[in-house]
Amino acid sequence: MTLPAPLDRADAVVFDAYGTLLDIHSAVQRHAAAIGPEAQTLSGTWRQKQLEYSWVLSLCGRYAPFWTLTERALDVALALHPGVDRGLRADLLEAYRSLDAYPEVPATLDALRRAGLRTAILSNGDGAMLDAALRAAGLESRLDAVLSVDPAGTFKTSPRAYDLAPERLGVARERIVFVSSNRWDIAGAAAYGFAPVWVNRTDQPDEYPGLAPVRVIRALDGLLA
Template identity: 35%
Template sequence: MIKALVFDAYGTLYDVHSVKKACDSPFPEKGETISAEWRKKQLEYFFQRQMMGRYRPFDEVTRDALRYACKAEGAKLTKENEDMLMEAYLELDLFEEVEGVLGKLSDKQRVVFSNGSGNMIGPLVNGSKIVDDIDMVISADEIKQYKPAAAAYAHALDRLGVERNEVLFMSSNS
């Protein structure tokens, strides 16, 4: 019997490309391309670090990816704009169906399990409309192992106190 429903955050519950609006502010007409490159590099960087055994917190990976994306697009990134765009990552839009779906699943433990470091995923969930629908937030940063490492999923199972066959992990990411 399923006891816990575990959702990835970035790209599953939250639209990472909703930062496009924030990117357009300092870099008109470049928001979409910066957003796309930012996410692409973010994924590449944490996967590469995981494979090399050189963990860095997700906020650092995200900042490095932002710097790369701006440079690749010829957008001069000031410290002020960098901080503003990193702040935008704490206020990502929910996908429109998320609230309704989570509301219908209240008979199960509803959990966010993210590669996001605590200083990113905590404010994102706590500042969103689904905060009351989430029973627990788990960060891969707690064990310094990014998903999809088996150790990350084992950590989530330990935190939940459930067996593997009692949980559904859901993600829109590969």
């Protein structure tokens, strides 16, 4: 199989999990009828606060498990959307533990491994939440490694977080293609020295000049096109 760039120069493909392999908005969508018209904005606020807390803690030199930040972010999102029933909190958190994978993900991971590439996740998620999510999505057997930033004690985009991938896989950073739907994560990966591929599912504008992806795709199967 002839692989397109940048896969033709890679030994491993490392993926972000949340928003890249797993649909972060599927938790709220499962309960959209009960939430009502604020479902989409609630989901956006939940994600925004989750990421905001990870960046602020990292800049402060502090750390908490990503699940803790996910819970805190939902509490603030519910407070900011008082029209949403707070009694849905437990259901929403349970749904977040078993997010849907994007439909093209399983076949893409299988194709990459058939092509001789190692596949891994490097995620802000802590080990327990990643294990639950990947098991629910049926992805755990399709990955050679699942790496949480927990051992680094900091979140992406810290270089210490990205260090975990080459150290664990035994692959030089320039031989790793890093795939994320988060443009800030692509910027961090570019600065670190990975070959970053941005999955821009919703036609977001480009950001972070000087820290560009080597390729932009609309969905994960675009890696192989």
